[in-house]
Amino acid sequence: MIGTITLNPSVDIRYTVEEFSIGSVTRVKQVERTAGGKGLNVSRVATLVGEQVQAAGFLGGASGDFIRSEIKKSDIFDAFVQIQGETRSCHNIMGESVSSTELLEPGPYIDSQALEVFHQTYERMLSECKVITASGSLPQGIPQTYYNQLITKANEKGVRFLLDTSGESLKAAVAAKPFFLKPNHEELEILIGKKVSSEQDIHEALQMLSDKGISFCVISMGKKGSMAIVDGEKYRVTFPAVQAVNTVGSGDSFVAGIAVALSRGYNAEETLAFASACGTANALESQTGFVQQETVDFLKQQVKVEKII
Numbered sequence: 001m002i003g004t005i006t007l008n009p010s011v012d013i014r015y016t017v018e019e020f021s022i023g024s025v026t027r028v029k030q031v032e033r034t035a036g037g038k039g040l041n042v043s044r045v046a047t048l049v050g051e052q053v054q055a056a057g058f059l060g061g062a063s064g065d066f067i068r069s070e071i072k073k074s075d076i077f078d079a080f081v082q083i084q085g086e087t088r089s090c091h092n093i094m095g096e097s098v099s100s101t102e103l104l105e106p107g108p109y110i111d112s113q114a115l116e117v118f119h120q121t122y123e124r125m126l127s128e129c130k131v132i133t134a135s136g137s138l139p140q141g142i143p144q145t146y147y148n149q150l151i152t153k154a155n156e157k158g159v160r161f162l163l164d165t166s167g168e169s170l171k172a173a174v175a176a177k178p179f180f181l182k183p184n185h186e187e188l189e190i191l192i193g194k195k196v197s198s199e200q201d202i203h204e205a206l207q208m209l210s211d212k213g214i215s216f217c218v219i220s221m222g223k224k225g226s227m228a229i230v231d232g233e234k235y236r237v238t239f240p241a242v243q244a245v246n247t248v249g250s251g252d253s254f255v256a257g258i259a260v261a262l263s264r265g266y267n268a269e270e271t272l273a274f275a276s277a278c279g280t281a282n283a284l285e286s287q288t289g290f291v292q293q294e295t296v297d298f299l300k301q302q303v304k305v306e307k308i309i
């Protein structure tokens, strides 16, 4: 079983608009709500490709109730801790001629009591899951070094810990040596504190993270594919161009693909091809964090994974 952690889930609200400009009134053509936050996207995609998933984090208020009802419909085991506060919403404004614009709320305050209940849940997850993913920002009241505690516990138990976060929590987490990291291009620049403009810069960054003890690291670059280092071996991942519909959640779908592949025992090349297919399959759907099994199977055959000597 795969365990997913979404400490700061959200109701993702997608507004489809014909045009959008700051400082004027916009009438929305279509509104869609999904149970989101990066880890819930991971949960949904891993379930859609056939794995059992238990999902944990914090949920509260009417938004929390909505997410719980969606989790139930998706056949994901609900291990979320109930809180007093209200789960946040994240807004994505997009349209045919409007490039995706996201507004992400900060999330509720988590008190020490809720955190204590989460610790108990996490201990149980470590004994039931081979792979654990942790994704996204941290809600208020949780220190930026919090993922380090979770990583250390997973490492002690020999559970593979896959981390997809950004900013200070990503910077801090490297020292705790998560099994897997997936910064995108922008997150990588913040992580290493310098511009990454050439393939050589990416190689150096991957080598640096590998030398720091990260077994599996991927730098994802949207439609340009990704570059990876797995146990010291470097890979370039590419695929034919597609007509993307909504790329929000493609990174999460990629992480879901990695988690699924690892729990099935795929080798490095197969794992990267499968994850990349999941990322692209999501980009072909309008719904955030959603893939179709047939699309993943088809795309997996189109992905090229080359070892870089």
Ligand SMILES: Nc1ncnc2c1ncn2[C@@H]1O[C@H](COP(=O)(O)OP(=O)(O)OP(=O)(O)O)[C@@H](O)[C@H]1O
Residues within 6 Å of the ligand: 184, 220, 221, 222, 223, 225, 226, 242, 244, 247, 248, 249, 250, 251, 252, 253, 254, 275, 276, 277, 278, 279, 280, 283
């Ligand atoms: N426009 C696209 N066309 C095809 N595949 C895409 C596209 N964008 C993303 N993907 C797929 O998804 C993977 C991850 O995408 P990306 O690098 O955009 O992650 P991300 O920035 O973490 O995404 P997000 O934060 O929006 O979930 C890519 O490696 C690729 O396989």
Ligand SMILES: O=P(O)(O)OC[C@@]1(O)O[C@H](CO)[C@@H](O)[C@@H]1O
Residues within 6 Å of the ligand: 008, 010, 012, 036, 037, 038, 041, 090, 091, 102, 104, 135, 136, 137, 138, 166, 248, 249, 250, 251, 252, 288
């Ligand atoms: O604030 P975070 O946790 O960093 O990101 C939240 C979020 O933007 O990430 C997902 C896309 O990856 C969306 O579903 C969600 O709204």
